[in-house]
Amino acid sequence: MAIIRILIAGLAFASLSACGAAYISSDIANFRGDDSVQVVDLSTAVVAQANRSAYQPEALPAAFSRIAGAGSRLRGGARLPEPVFDPQTRPGALELRVPPAVDPGSYVIGVGDVLILATPRWESSVEEMAGLVAAQNQRQGYTVQDNGDIAIPDIGRINVGNMTLSEAEDAVFERLIAARIDPTFSLEVAEFNSQRISIGGAVREPGVVPIGMLPVYLNEVLAQAGGVDVGSDAFSVIRIYRDGTLYQIPTADLYADQNLQRIRLVNGDSIFVDTAYDFEQAQAYFEETIQRAQFTQNARANAIAALQAEVSIRRNALEESRQNFRDRVEFGAAGGDFVYIAGEVTRPGRFELPFGNTATLADALFDAGGWSEATGDPSQIYLMRGASAGEQLSAITAYRLDGSNALNLTLATRMELRPGDVIFVAEQPVTRWNRVIDQITPTIFNLGAAAVN
Structure with a gap:
């Protein structure tokens, strides 16, 4: 009976082979000695020689390296005329004119003031507000900006303009509560610049x-x-x-x-x-000074607004150019330098070479999930590269990496890729046998059942 089973198995395998259904695996090692294929084991010297091949990575468009403000310049207003009012003669009888008493109330925070947020250094709130307390530890405060905001790291922008110190503390307290941060603090004005x-x-x-x-x-x-x-x-x-x-x-x-x-x-x-000065001349002098200051301030504000509009237009144009390029890459109209990955890897496919930089064998191999631990043979990792310009089209070099020795993986991090390279991981011998068995087993059972009947 055993002899009959062996004969049945042999007949089944012969039948599969005769009809071309027997399992046939890819194997690069069989091409050693072939004139059209050169199998080279990777070493430091081989990597250095391979990397010397001419290759220029495709560069990103200039829009990705330009900034919107490049070439922009703040333009001031027209030149002010020379002052008209100068000291003339000494006044005669001087009249006493006293300004009325005033009470401006509590100090109102304004643009340019520098606030310091003080927190107890020995409490946990200091650690929770690390970015917010760092400036206070170094005695660096927060300057009130043109729109009345102060920008606090990890908290955001808080508007404190035209507020008293007590009102500003309430505003900061609410933001700290909203950010779920311990609100133990005190607010101080370190520099008075607005009044x-x-x-x-x-x-x-x-x-x-x-x-x-x-x-x-x-x-x-x-x-x-x-x-x-x-x-x-x-x-x-x-x-x-x-x-x-x-x-x-x-x-x-x-x-x-x-x-x-x-x-x-x-x-x-x-x-x-x-x-x-006499009274009229002094009044004219102050009015002229104020008018000149207002003219300068308005001209400066208009110039800043024009500059911001120009920068915004340039920024939108740059972003549109960049998005157009991204769309072209997505639809395959730009770029297109690829390396192909096959064999016993987790995710076979193709690896796109980056713009403006080189990629290595390790980059592509591990982007594909590495070789399969169950079926891949780490000692048979190949990088196949066609002939360079001027050489015979049939010349192919297969660089073999023995990944079973972990030290050799450092070579993979140095071996640069070129467009059209093919990475192939061979299967383990036992994998090849298992696949053959999986393929012929159903036929054996069918033939055995037919023999019994």
């Missing part, structure tokens, strides 16, 4: 005095400017320009009356110590 008083004229150090949380008085501003620098108090006057109205205090009256020294100043006040 100012300007002082000029006959003072030793003209400039700008910022207004902070505390009230600012006339004698303090004069002291910060180095004091009045005039030859005679009888012919000097301190002029205060506020909300389109000009007030004046003769220097002699200022020193004689302490209440005049404690006049409270507010944001936007302009102080000018004059020794030659």
Whole structure:
């Protein structure tokens, strides 16, 4: 009976072979010695020689390397005319005109102010707000931007413009709660830049005095400017320009009356110590200065708006160009340099070579999921490459990588790919036998059943 079974199996295999149905596997090793195929084992020297073949990766279009602001330039407004009003003659009798008392209330946060968010360093909120506290640890605050926002990492933008410090703390508190962050903090104004008083004229150090949380008085501003620098108090006057109205205090009256020294100043006040202007000329001078400043500011704002519009148009054009290229690549109208992967790999197919860079054997092999652990033979990994330009079209080089030695995988990370390369992983001998058995087993059973009947 055993002899009969062997004969049946042999007849079945012969029958399969005769009709061409027997399993036949791909094998590159059988081509060793063939003049048209050169099988070369990969080594460091072989990799270096193979990589010397001429190849220039396809470059991305220039739109992917350009920026929208390239070549843009901020253009200012027209040149301002020369000032008209200059010091003329010393005034005669000086009239005392005192500005009314004011109470601006609590300090209002404005553009340019620098806020510091202080948190306890020993509590867990510091770790939860790592990006937010880093600046405070280094004494770096958050500057209020043109639209009144401050940008806090991990929290986002919070509008605090035209708010008191208490209102700003409430706004920050709500955002921290919304972000599920421990809201233990205190808000401080580190730099007062939004509210100012300007002082000029006959003072030793003209400039700008910022207004902070505390009230600012006339004698303090004069002291910060180095004091009045005039030859005679009888012919000097301190002029205060506020909300389109000009007030004046003769220097002699200022020193004689302490209440005049404690006049409270507010944001936007302009102080000018004059020794030659009369009232009308001083008022004209301030009005001209304000008009020139407003003209410059408006021209600057218009130039910024024009620049932003230009950059936006360029950005849209660049993005449209880039999207057109992506669509062409998607539909196969651009690019098209591929390497083909076959044999015992997890995902056979093709691997697209990147733009502007080279890829290696390891990149393509592991992009395909690597060789199959169940059926692939890691010692028989081949990279097949056709002839270069000028050589015979039939010449093929098969570079063999012995991946059974893990150290050889470093060669795969250095072996560069070229368009049209084919990567092939051979099957294990036992895999070949199993597939043959799987193919002939049904026929054996059929023949055996026929013999029994």
